[in-house]
Amino acid sequence: MSVQSAAADVDVDLRQLFASLARNWLRIVLVTLVVTGLAFAFAWLATPQYKAVAKLEIGSRESVFTRPAGTTSDDKPATDEEAVATEVQIMSSPDILKKVASDLNLEKLPEFDEALKMSALSRALVLVGLKSDPFDIPPEERVLKAMHDKLNVYGVEKSRVIAVEFSSNDPKLAAQVADAIAQAYLASKGSAKMESNTAATGFLGPEITDLQNRVKDAEAKVAAYRAQSDLLMGGNNSVLATQQLSELSSELSRVRANRAAAEATADSVRKALQNGGTLDSVPEVLSSELIQRLLERQVELRTNIADLSTTLLDNHPRIRALKSQLADLNGQIRNEAQKILKGLATQAQTAKAREDQLVQEVNTLKAASARAGEQQVELDALQRDANAQRQQLESYMASYREAASRADRNYLPVDARLLSKAQVP
Incomplete structure (x- = not known):
C-alpha cells in the first residue's frame, strides 16, 4: 500500500x-x-579590462670570457624554487611599483586613484559612512594599492621564467606598465650589483694598503730572525747542522766498525802468537807477501826433511841444518806476525782516537741541531704567517683589480634578462 x-x-x-x-x-x-x-x-x-604579460628569465648572464679567475660555471648558485619566489617578491615590491608609477605618472589617472573622479553615488556612500573615504589614505598608497590589485607576478612552472601580468582599462597602458615593471626590476638588480661592487672596492682599497704594510712587517721579521739565528741551509732544503750531524753519524758508524774489526783481528793474532798456534787461519797474516813466501819456504823445508828422514837419522848434519833453517823461518814468521799485530793495534788506536773525536763532534752538533731545530720551527711559523698574508694580499689585489675594471667599463651583468616584452592585448 x-x-x-x-x-x-x-x-x-x-x-x-x-x-x-x-x-x-x-x-x-x-x-x-x-x-x-x-x-x-x-x-x-x-569597464573592459585588458591583460598584458612580460616575461623574464632568471639566471647568470656572466660570459665565459669574463668570469672571475678561479671560478667555473659550476660555481654559480643554482636557481631553485625559493630563488624564483624571492625574485617574484622583489618584482612586486613597493619600491619597484613606486618607480613605475612615478615614471608613467599613474597618480594622475583616475583608474589608479579613485579620489580623482568620484561619482555622486560614491560621495553619498562616503557621507553616510557606508564606504571608506579615499582621501583618508595618502595618494601614493592609493596608487600602490590599485597597482597591487591589477598586478600578478608568478613563476612559470618547471622553469626559471617569471611572468609579469598587469591589467588595465587601457590596453597600451597595460603593456607599458608590465614592461616598465620588468625594466625597473632589471635596473634595480643592476643598481644592487653596482652598489655591491662599489662597496667591495671601498672595502678592499684600505684593506690592501693595510695588508701591504703587514706583509712587509712579516717578511722583515722572517729576514731578521734568519739573520739573528744564523740558520744555514744545506742540501735537500735541510738545516746545515742537521745535515752535518747525519754525515758525521754515518762516518762514526763506519769508524766504529773499522775499529772493532781491527781489534778483533789483533786479538786473534795475539792469541795465536801467545798459544804458539798456527797463523794460517788469520787472513791479515796470510795477506802479507813476505809471510806467504816464508810459508812456502817452510813447506818446502818440511818436505825436504820428510824426504831425507826416510834415509837419514835425525842427527844427520843435513837434517839438522834443514831443521835449523825451519826454526829460523818460524821465527821470521812470528816476527812478521808481531809487526802485523802492532800495525793492527796502531790501526785500532787510530780508529779509537778518531771515534772519540767524532763522538765529541756529534755531541756538539746534536746540541747545535737541537737549537737549530727550535729556531727552524720559529722561523717556519714566521714564514707561514708571512706567506698567508702574502696570499691574502694577492687575492685581495686580484679581486680589487677585477672590481675596479668592471666599474670603469660599467660591465656588471645582472642575473636576469627580458625574455619577451608585453604585447598590447
Whole structure:
C-alpha cells in the first residue's frame, strides 16, 4: 500500500504541466526578456579590462670570457624554487611599483586613484559612512594599492621564467606598465650589483694598503730572525747542522766498525802468537807477501826433511841444518806476525782516537741541531704567517683589480634578462 502511494507521488501529469505553461507564457517571456536586458546592460556598462604579460628569465648572464679567475660555471648558485619566489617578491615590491608609477605618472589617472573622479553615488556612500573615504589614505598608497590589485607576478612552472601580468582599462597602458615593471626590476638588480661592487672596492682599497704594510712587517721579521739565528741551509732544503750531524753519524758508524774489526783481528793474532798456534787461519797474516813466501819456504823445508828422514837419522848434519833453517823461518814468521799485530793495534788506536773525536763532534752538533731545530720551527711559523698574508694580499689585489675594471667599463651583468616584452592585448 505504501509502495503504491510513493509511486503515485512521483507521477507527473504532463498534460497539466503544459497547460500551466500555456496559461503563464506571457509572464515567463516577460521575465526572460527583463533578465536578458539586464545582462546586456551590465555587459555594456562594465569597464573592459585588458591583460598584458612580460616575461623574464632568471639566471647568470656572466660570459665565459669574463668570469672571475678561479671560478667555473659550476660555481654559480643554482636557481631553485625559493630563488624564483624571492625574485617574484622583489618584482612586486613597493619600491619597484613606486618607480613605475612615478615614471608613467599613474597618480594622475583616475583608474589608479579613485579620489580623482568620484561619482555622486560614491560621495553619498562616503557621507553616510557606508564606504571608506579615499582621501583618508595618502595618494601614493592609493596608487600602490590599485597597482597591487591589477598586478600578478608568478613563476612559470618547471622553469626559471617569471611572468609579469598587469591589467588595465587601457590596453597600451597595460603593456607599458608590465614592461616598465620588468625594466625597473632589471635596473634595480643592476643598481644592487653596482652598489655591491662599489662597496667591495671601498672595502678592499684600505684593506690592501693595510695588508701591504703587514706583509712587509712579516717578511722583515722572517729576514731578521734568519739573520739573528744564523740558520744555514744545506742540501735537500735541510738545516746545515742537521745535515752535518747525519754525515758525521754515518762516518762514526763506519769508524766504529773499522775499529772493532781491527781489534778483533789483533786479538786473534795475539792469541795465536801467545798459544804458539798456527797463523794460517788469520787472513791479515796470510795477506802479507813476505809471510806467504816464508810459508812456502817452510813447506818446502818440511818436505825436504820428510824426504831425507826416510834415509837419514835425525842427527844427520843435513837434517839438522834443514831443521835449523825451519826454526829460523818460524821465527821470521812470528816476527812478521808481531809487526802485523802492532800495525793492527796502531790501526785500532787510530780508529779509537778518531771515534772519540767524532763522538765529541756529534755531541756538539746534536746540541747545535737541537737549537737549530727550535729556531727552524720559529722561523717556519714566521714564514707561514708571512706567506698567508702574502696570499691574502694577492687575492685581495686580484679581486680589487677585477672590481675596479668592471666599474670603469660599467660591465656588471645582472642575473636576469627580458625574455619577451608585453604585447598590447
